[in-house]
Amino acid sequence: MNGVVQLVALLLISLMPLRVAAQEAVALFGDGATRITLRSTADITIIRPVMERFVAENTDLSVSYEQWGSNDLFANSRDACDGSAAPADAVFSSAVHHMVWLVNAACAGSYQSPATSALPLTRRWRDELWGITEEPAVIIYNKKAIGDADAPQDRFALLDLMRTKPEFLRGKIATYDIDASGLGYLFAHSDSHEATTFGAMLEAFARVEAIATCCSADIIRGVAEGRFLIAYNVLGSYVESDLNPAVGVILPEDYTLILSRGFMIPKNARHKDEAGRLLDFLLSAEAQRILSNIGLVTAKDPSESGLLPSARRVIAISPALLVALDRNKRERMFSLWDKAFEIYNIP
Incomplete structure (x- = not known):
């Protein structure tokens, strides 16, 4: 009888649908005869102006733009x-450690041009991977609950x-x-190597019952609405695009990660x-x-960005990022993180 039950259970499991990685949204730019497929983690609403300009200048092309979560x-x-x-x-992904893995696994084609050759070494690798943007990881806060004068300007002040x-x-x-965000994992991994405050931050997050959740837009909306008062290591480009007057933005003065x-x-x-044309x-x-x-x-001039050059910490596109995907290091990071956070999804 037990054997029959086990067989039925196995049959039921085999009939259950497997989770298949899928895009979150799709948009078509242009009406050129040759259609290229671009899979990206950048939100369509944010990237739209640059894609529209590209197809306007390349009328023979159209772009099928697929928006994905980084892990998928x-x-x-x-x-x-x-x-x-x-x-x-x-x-085109913000989880650049994933991209380095793909290049290292011989998944990328080679391309070279004057534009790619002009990139600094921190933004290109093997003529197969190139860094397009420069985006800071920021601290954001609800301006109604926390005055600008009281907002923490660095990790020490946040601690x-x-x-x-x-209680506040x-x-x-x-x-x-x-676990849900490849970008979030990359920032945490970078912090663990960069910050002397990393262990103390995790302990403090645990004491105040901080929340680890997904995703950028939901976190920013949560801060704007007052459900969260502070968010840590949020990709600054999404905050700026949100243009929400209720949200204050801080580029940490001790150091700011640049992706x-x-x-x-x-x-x-x-x-x-x-x-290659794209x-x-x-x-x-x-x-x-x-x-x-x-x-x-982000602006490199401190008078425009408010960030001193000495505080910029560029996440270099290099084989060093493969360390972030080492099984033992990932398991240790997840163990530390799970002890500090209650993980849930915002409705």
């Missing part, structure tokens, strides 16, 4: 690399605030769920030359101005 995009790109899924013509006002902040601090979203042309892309456009002065206007490129 990584899974899809791995499947496309081994031939079990249809490849994109270009992949002091959590120590002196634990209990359940009111948010950051990315590193460059990675662009890759898969080795089995159908339209490699056209993807890459060159994204690196052009015109596109960089548009990206700056929509918050995807």
Whole structure:
């Protein structure tokens, strides 16, 4: 009888649908005869101006733009690399450690142009991966609940605030769920190597019952509405694009992580030359101005950004990011993180 029960259970499990990585949204830009597929973690609403300009200047092309979560995009790109899924013509992700893994696994095609060669070494690797943007990881706060003068300008001030006002902040601090967000995991990994405050931050987050959740738009909306009073390590480009007067933005003065979203042309892309044209456009002065206007490129001048050069910590696109995907290091990070956070999804 037990054998029959086990057989039935196995049959039921086999009939259950498997979770398949899928895009969150799709948009078509332009009506050119040659259509290229771009899979990206950037929200369509944010990236729209630069994509519209690209197809306006390249009328023979159209772009099928697929918006993905970073972990799902990584899974899809791995499947496309081994031939079990249809490849994109270009992949554009904020989880650059995923992109470095894909290049290291021989999933990328090579491309070189004056625009790519002009990039600093921190934003290119092996002529197969290029950093397009420069986006800071910021602290944001609800301006109605926390005055500008009291807002923590660095991690030490944030630690002091959590120590002196634990009840005020209990359940009111948010950051990315590193299990659901590849970007969140990358920021946490970078913090663990960069900050002497990392262990203390996790302990403080645990004491005030901080929340780890997904995703950028939900976290920012939560701060704007007052459900959260502070959010840590939020991608600043999304905050700037939100243009919400209730949300204050801080580039931490001790150091601010700077991310460059990675662009890759898969080795089995159908339209490699056209993807190269898109890459060159994204690196052009015109596109960089548009990206700056929509918050995807931060100003290097301290008078404009408020961030001293000594506080900039660029996450370099290099093999060093492979360490972030080491199994033992991931397990240790998740163990530390799970002890500090109550993980849930915002409705």
